[in-house]
Amino acid sequence: MPARTDSFDLGRLKLTSGEGRRLVLEVGLDALQFGGETYAITPDVVEAVLDISRTTHNGFALRLRFDASLRGPCMRCLEPAEPAVSVDSREVDQPGDVEELRSPYVEDEVLDLHAWARDALALALPVQLLCRDDCAGLCPICGIDLNAAARVGAVHAHEREPDPRWAKLGELKFD
Ligand SMILES: [Zn+2]
Ligand SMILES: [Zn+2]
Incomplete structure (x- = not known):
C-alpha cells in the first residue's frame, strides 16, 4: 500500500502547459463534527484520484475524487448510521493578480491534499446524516x-x- 500523502509537490511533476496527469494517492481523513456529534470516517485513509492539469501561465487545474463513509448516530433515530459520501471537488490555482484564482490549498506549487480532502468532504455531506434515506x-x-x-x-x-x-x-x- 502506498504511503499516505498529506501534501503533494505539484511542481515536481514538471508538467508543461496543457499537460495533465492522473494520480491515485492515499489521503488521510480526520473524524469530523457535524450537528454536535462526532463522525469517524471509514476508511480513514482513502484512495483518492487526483487529476492535475497545467494551465497556461504556470497555473494548475485540479480535481479530487474519492468515496468515504461516515460512522456515527443517525440524526433522526440516533441508531448507528454509516452514510456514504462521494466527493468530487475542483480547484484552480492561477498565479497572478486575481485573488479569486488562487487556491487556498496550493502554496508554492505544493498542494495541501489533507486540508482539501477534509473541506471537500465536509462540503459534500448531505443536509442530514441518516441510517437510511427513508428513516x-x-x-x-x-x-x-x-x-x-x-x-x-x-x-x-x-x-x-x-x-x-x-x-x-x-x-x-x-x-
Ligand atoms: Zn409516540
Ligand atoms: Zn435513522
Missing part, C-alpha cells in the same frame, strides 16, 4: 423509534389533543 425517526410525542414500530407492523399513533380553537367553536350555538 422514520423518533415519534415527536413519545420518542419511540418509529423504524422499530414499523418493523413489527404496528401503526404508531397518538390521540390528538383537540385544537383549543375548535373547542371554542363548539361552544357557539347557531340557530
Whole structure:
C-alpha cells in the first residue's frame, strides 16, 4: 500500500502547459463534527484520484475524487448510521493578480491534499446524516423509534389533543 500523502509537490511533476496527469494517492481523513456529534470516517485513509492539469501561465487545474463513509448516530433515530459520501471537488490555482484564482490549498506549487480532502468532504455531506434515506425517526410525542414500530407492523399513533380553537367553536350555538 502506498504511503499516505498529506501534501503533494505539484511542481515536481514538471508538467508543461496543457499537460495533465492522473494520480491515485492515499489521503488521510480526520473524524469530523457535524450537528454536535462526532463522525469517524471509514476508511480513514482513502484512495483518492487526483487529476492535475497545467494551465497556461504556470497555473494548475485540479480535481479530487474519492468515496468515504461516515460512522456515527443517525440524526433522526440516533441508531448507528454509516452514510456514504462521494466527493468530487475542483480547484484552480492561477498565479497572478486575481485573488479569486488562487487556491487556498496550493502554496508554492505544493498542494495541501489533507486540508482539501477534509473541506471537500465536509462540503459534500448531505443536509442530514441518516441510517437510511427513508428513516422514520423518533415519534415527536413519545420518542419511540418509529423504524422499530414499523418493523413489527404496528401503526404508531397518538390521540390528538383537540385544537383549543375548535373547542371554542363548539361552544357557539347557531340557530
Ligand atoms: Zn435513522
Ligand atoms: Zn409516540
